[in-house]
Amino acid sequence: MWRRFAHLSLSISRTKLRSLQDPTVLKLINTFSFDAGNDGVASSKKPFITFVLGGPGSGKGTQCEKIASTFGFAHLSAGELLREEMSSHSENGELIRNVIKEGKIVPSAITISLIKKSINLATCDKILIDGFPRSEENRIAFEKIIGVEPDLVIFFECPEEEMVKRILGRNQGRIDDNMETIRKRLKVFEDLNMPVVEHYSSKGIVHKITATGTVDEIFERVRQVFASLRPKLCLEH
Template sequence: MAPSSTSTKSSKPIIIFVIGGPGSGKGTICERLKTKYGFTHLSTGDLLRDEVASGSELGKELNQIMQSGKLVSNQHVLNLLKRSIEKNLSKSKGFLIDGYPREINQAIEFEKQIAPCSLVLYFHCSDTVMMERLINRGKTSGRVDDNVETIKKRLQIFHSNSDPILEYLKPKLAKIDGDKSIESVLESVELVIAKLMHV
């Protein structure tokens, strides 16, 4: 395998937005892609939780916001993403941004402040399948949001927010059938990424 070029920093990084409803399999597929392609997998939820766990001043502020039931500002999330991308730029083949953008404004600001996105992987999954997966996950995950009522609300929010994003990012969009098995989904995604990597 050829060593990675030192010009990576100056060239545009590969940025892949990974969009899909809760339970659409985004996280699972991202972990596989990370291993296979040497990508960095960034989940905004994980970045927020890690910052809170670090006990930093920002972490304390974020914790207060989340505990009061408010949404963390887009700018806070963008800053965390930017910091992680810059930190991993020289050693990463690309970035999988998992579950982001959640609304159109985030997509616009990300491309303005950080870098244009190279590809959007949209895991299209039926509500029935997502509901089943989350309820099954809830049996062992211990996550408070894996219950029927909360799942219904999360799906509703996802649908109302994702349509404008998908329209805005349409030229870069690859729609993947997320109802299929992990192996089938992975196969479809790898075909899309192979094209991207050879451009």
């Protein structure tokens, strides 16, 4: 996808694009570092993709913010993207609202289209995808449409009672942070999310993190995983 996009972008000169002064265009220019060879063919780097998985309330969003700021990743939360889409009164808004309220999983085509747009807009090539894929169907569709597998999967393991306590204390006015929907989300997590974790575990790319303790204690465990990737990734810190 990024490769296709790089080709498209190169057909207009970067200077001309800059002169448009469109913030979206500027963001897109900054996304890709082009390396035009002698034949003028552009190549761009494939992003390093990390899926961040875990039950509802396990601390994915909290830890992703810390990973993003410490190690220079772009943080894409699938749930946030869906909530934004829901609030934008788009044609899928009502469907998304109903699915989230029921604790179910939004059709892959919708979620992947939002993720794809965000990857294209990301200003760096290290990407955290928070809370996706949530089912084997999501995973297979992502790998087919986007054409890549993740480089790394972080899985936050947290006892149910702790997740419930955290969600009930979250206070973000979410339509799914109530006991009735939480019960449904926990079942979806066990039945549909866990097979994704198992799939990637069999590929040896899952780092399981014990997600109890303070935010800083958990981040220390996470930090060690990313620190060990430093040579591969040119990570900050």
